[in-house]
Amino acid sequence: MNNQRDDLLAFAKVLDDKLANIAQQFDTPLFLLRQMVRFFRKQPTSEACWRSWGDLHEKLSWKFFQLHLHQAIQNAMKQTPRASSLVENLNSRLRNYFSLRKHLGTSYLGLLQFFINHRRFMSSDSEQRRGKSPGEMMTGEKHLHWLEMLGFKRFQRA
CATH class of the missing domain: 1.10.10 (Arc Repressor Mutant, subunit A)
Incomplete structure (x- = not known):
């Protein structure tokens, strides 16, 4: 650590x-x-x-x-947030991803940032958020699935 x-x-x-x-x-x-x-x-x-x-x-x-x-x-x-609650909230969300790796480099953090910003919310209390990613919420435009954006082909069930 x-x-x-x-x-x-x-x-x-x-x-x-x-x-x-x-x-x-x-x-x-x-x-x-x-x-x-x-x-x-x-x-x-x-x-x-x-x-x-x-x-x-x-x-x-x-x-x-x-x-x-x-x-x-x-x-x-x-203009600079210094509330520990912000840090604790972020830490609780990211803790699972950090425990997967021994070292966190910029490439891993960049991929994690991309994943979190482009992964769609599966369920939400707000109807506006359900089925949208944070990136879609910010831009107002629909985008491909995050795996397809990285150049991978999604699994399709028969």
Whole structure:
């Protein structure tokens, strides 16, 4: 499991990638933006918040007061889900597929993503979803069976 850490936690890069873009846009070191994220997550009335405020103000000087920088970081934080329920839901759905392999490489994850996005729902509480795949739901267009899309011929009963 330790060897798969990077593959399994690849989703965690989302916020870091957003922060890297903001750092480049505002010509600010990335590690300071990460500190600002931690600052924004603290309670404004806490002593730790004010210590962190002083530390960041000292390191960033006038850039600390740029409203656009604050807004960019806060928008990136708002647009990046960090609820553990999302991760747990995804983990519970994928756990069966992960236990089939000793190593999860990008090729296996790509195939798994394709399968999950193109496999049709067999039953659903919603009549709109029944018999459609997530890909069909997103595009609104019907597609071939996922095996046929990969170039295989489906089994036909006589």
